[in-house]
Amino acid sequence: MSENRFKDCLTTCSAISDQNPPLRKPPRSSVSRQLQRLDPPEGLYQLPRQPIKESLAEEKHGEPAFPPLRPHRESRSFSLDARGPYEPLVLSSPGESPLVQVPASINCRLLEHQREGVRFLYCLYKNDHGGVLGDDMGLGKTIQTIALLAAVFGKDAEPIQQHDDLNNNTKKGPVLIVCPTSVIRNWENEFSEWAEFSVAVYHGPNREMILEKLDAHCVEILITSFDTFRIHDRILSEINWEIVVVDEAHRLKNEKSRLYKACLGIKTRKRIGLTGTIMQNKILELFNLFDWVSPGSLGTREHFRDFYEEPLKHGQRSSAPDRFVQVADKRKQHLVSVLKKYLLRRTKEETIGHLMLGKEDNVVFCAMSELQKRVYKRMLEQPDIQCLINKDLPCSCGSPLTQAECCHRIVPNGVIWSYLHRDSPEGCDSCPFCLVLPCLIKLQQISNHLELIKPNPKDEIDKQKKDAELASAVFDADIDLVGGSAQNENFMGLSDVEHCGKMRALEKLMLTWTSNGDKILLFSYSVRMLDILEKFLIRKGYCFARLDGSTPMSLRQSLVDDFNRSPSKQVFLISTRAGGLGLNLVSANRVVIFDPNWNPAQDLQAQDRSFRYGQKRHVVVFRLLAAGSLEELVYSRQVYKQQLSNIAVSGKMEKRYFEGVQDCKEFKGELFGICNLFRDLSDKLFTSEIIELHGKQQPESENAHCTNESTKLEMDHTIRSLLINPKFLEHHCHNEQTEGNEVTMESSALSMDSENKMKLTDFGIVYAHRNEEVVNMGPSEEGKSDEEIKPRDNTQISPKTQESIDAVGFCKRKQPTKEQKLREYNRIAQYMGMEIFQFSRWILSASSLELDQMLQKYKKKKKQGTEG
Structure with missing residues (x-):
């Protein structure tokens, strides 16, 4: 995996300093480098650290860093x-x-x-x-x-x-x-x-x-x-x-x-x-x-569907013809103008x-344990799921009908089907599609923790029998490793992370965070999963609070206030369903979403419990997904939905990753349809491959909209960003022992890739990326005139801000690739008469004024060379 695939966020940020406002946002750095040093060095690209006890105590002006919160909603701050x-x-x-x-x-x-x-x-x-x-x-x-x-x-x-x-x-x-x-x-x-x-x-x-x-x-x-x-x-x-x-x-x-x-x-x-x-x-x-x-x-529903919805969806298809893309762009702009x-x-x-230090939304793909992988495969082999996978194949009886329409419409030997139709042996009108939701739930449970598929003693007897039978079938020869098919209440067994990939990664991440004084919000959609995580926190000795649907409304605000005030409370365990509204937890600067939701708004609401007005530290979000499982498809659909929302509501330009089109049988692609839901992804890097493939491609239809001038402006704009971007500095200065030696781009990149892979593997992480870099490709101001983009008031615009505004004015500009950026970096180093490593060290010590002067001279010489 390339180094920019996953940048972490384990660097803590201090509270805002009254003496030197305003402060810059902390850097986005590589997770592997942060994991190597639990105590990041003070200095460049890092705000001064403030101990957690200080940040929670009285500040100079007598006001607490995290003030007590009134039991109100959005307006309390x-x-x-x-x-x-x-x-x-x-x-x-x-x-x-x-x-x-x-x-x-x-x-x-x-x-x-x-x-x-x-x-x-x-x-x-x-x-x-x-x-x-x-x-x-x-x-x-x-x-x-x-x-x-x-x-x-x-x-x-x-x-x-x-x-x-x-x-x-x-x-x-x-x-x-x-x-x-x-x-x-x-x-x-x-x-x-x-x-x-x-x-x-x-x-x-x-x-x-x-x-x-x-x-x-x-x-x-x-x-x-x-x-x-x-x-x-x-x-x-x-x-x-x-x-x-x-x-x-x-x-x-x-x-x-x-x-x-x-x-x-x-x-x-x-x-x-x-x-x-x-x-x-x-x-x-x-x-x-x-x-x-x-x-x-917005007219009639039929008009809206034909004029807006269908063109926007088909224009977002990865292989959409140029005319589809152009029509979608026009309809998008028209819809945004109407909605305004x-x-x-x-x-x-x-x-x-x-007023805030920013948020990073990281999507972390954790390797399932070997036992989880075996159980997941056995679940896919169950008759209930096989019936759904083969639904469109010709029936074995020789009739022209498909299996789902003929002999395999019902699944008498399926554990789930037999339970659903225990009172109707002939099945129902929806067979076999009535199996989709129950089977998806089971796959999600296996992805999170094997204990979740065991019978719940609170359920009715028939359901407990069904769950016990299914658990025995999917555990098979491994049943002794999980303590049998009955629900395990053993404290040591439930809190053990050996057979849960996500919990193994969470264990090491939390150790790093708590050692740095971070406070953590830990969300899960399942109450049973919260029970398991609670035992895990107790075993590891973390001081925590818990809030779920059973928590009385009258006690919820006191729990929130206590967590915000108390330096000793390290973790807040919250149900995603109960914690969606009215909670202000600004004392936490780390958010973990243990299981993803099909609706992206649910995960975003959970993040905003911490990232809201009053937050004084940099917020880092980790969404944990089980690599090679259904959860990869869940997240990919989240990306698809978020992109459609950005296009339709804000008029943003989004990269086209997916071939599938929502609610279109002709273009199910890789996202939609029952067969995609029950695909075996264990031997694939599903999300990674899609994002990497389409991230490198630039459709010709989009290139046609770009001019040479816009490309030049974007490249000039990029020069500055890569020079002051710590990600590039890490890329070129990763090993101080190489000083004085000639270090090439390729060897540097290979070294970093190897280092990243080793470190992430230690944490049980297959790969990861930053969600905002995947979802949000372009600005919402595209298509506006320069006058429309300018600020509404008459305030003086700084040259840096004006440069950004000018860059926005180019519609669908071509983004320089990583290779182009590295070549440009190398040219600047040659212009300065330095080797790559020496030049990178010079950047670290150069002032902003020196960088500006160097860039101006370089661009002037570059322009003279082009004209000559």
Whole structure:
């Protein structure tokens, strides 16, 4: 594996220094080099270390580095103190009556991106239609909504003026807020924190009394849960609401769901959706969401599918013809321009990135243990899965039908099939496809831990018998190695990492992190897996906390606060399903996602428990995948979905990795279809091969869009980046003993590859890469004019920033390959009259001014040589 395939993140970062703001983000360095030195040397490319005890104690100004958190949601970090001058934020146009403005008491505590969000929401309200506030999680969508409502309801007016408004029949109707049950209390707390509203909760036994208050006009804000609204939608839909706000609005992605149909009946045009994950799985989810907030804004469903969805999906196919790519590009730009009228989408990097030290999202492919591999293969050989794999083959009876349509539609000798159809021996209408989900679950369980496929004593007797029979079949001759087919409750057995590839890698990684003073969030989707990990943490002596679905809501915030405050708490063990909303764990700077989810939004939400406003350290995420298993396909589909979302929502340019097209039988490619789900990937580097293959290719259709000038500009832009990039410095300065010797590019690279492979193998890691480098290929500003890309205000632009803006202006620019970069590096070294190693050492000691002067002279000479 090449050195840039996996860069780690085991370097700790210190808290922000008050004396020298602003600080640079820490470097992204090789995991193998970091593993060789658990205590990274201080100096170049590293922020000064701060001991964990100091970072958790009182700082110079008397404020804790990780302040106690109030039991609120997104806004808890934003309401601590004033952010701006104590003056109202006027929303209405000059001369417009009545004057609409956000009270000064709220406006002074808003960040600038939040003020922009309030203006956007008021524009929607004023024009009597709906829209979506699609900010990343943690940017204060709740606050922006409350600020809008405070302005609309005139909460800054004097009591006498409010009374006059009532007499003039200007009283507003009530506002309905629909949200997950787990955040109802957070909404209540935020309203009490930010403004004086009469708030009622339509949830639980007092619903009739709340309705009476509504009829008497005593309620301004009504909060209810998704489930309650779905059940009582007929009652609530009869009310004329001033505004309806749906929090976590991506829940409206399925037009066939009961919730979606209930929300369609709401009587108001002013519908606001709040969500950080606008699209999760399919482009059509966009239509469903925006057709609710602003009916008809994207045309009919059939028009949207034909005009947008199909061209975008087929244009993203790796072997798509040039005309498909061009049509997809035009439709993408058109869709983004339409969505801008109804959508405001900001990321952390765009808004509060300068207040944080960044995040690295690493995808780590761990080798399964030999026992896991054998069990996984036996599972693929089970009759249930073989029936699915061979479903399209001609039937053995000689009929023209396929096996799934004829004699092999049912699987009487299959353990799983027999259990599912224990009351119907003839099978069901869905046979044999009813086996897909249960078989996928079993493969995922084997990928994570062999103990998961054993029977659970809490299940019904029939299911326990089925699971015991299946476990005996797949363990076969290895059954004694796993302690039999019955569930193992032995502490030493469960906490042993010998037969679990992911836990072996986790064991060594955690040892490295905790020795550096890092705090870790450890997520798993399975409660049983959490039980196993808990025993593992106890055996290793880590101090930890745990939160899952069984944790009472009343105790969750105290667990969070205790973890954030306590230097002794090293690990927080969290269920992915329970930890998706409302948790602010900024004291942790390492996040481990033990098992991937088919929905990429689930994993991203888990990461954002740590990476949010208030985080003072560099956040490093490790997603652990079992190499050669179904989890590789799960992750590849995550990449596919994230790319489609970036294309459709943000208009970004994404590299085309996959041949498969979602929901298209003609182009199942390597991602879709039952046969792909149950492929044996044990002898392949599935994800690695796809990314490496297409990462090197540049389709001719894309090359046609690039000019010589854009290539030159990109190369010049690259020269600077490679000179100050520690990844290249490591590549050329990896061995101080070679000083004075002539070191070639090839020998240096081979040495690093060998070193990486040895070190990663020791950790049980097959290969890895950084997710953001795979998913996000190009900027969202492509296709814009230079004027559109420039900042909105009149601030002075630095030459470095202007250089980046100029580079963005070239549509679909060609990225220099690694070989081109190395050749350019070699040319610069020759220009300086130095060997590669000597030149690299000079870079380490050169100042920024010296680098700038050298680059200017080199480019001038290069230009003269070209002209000559």
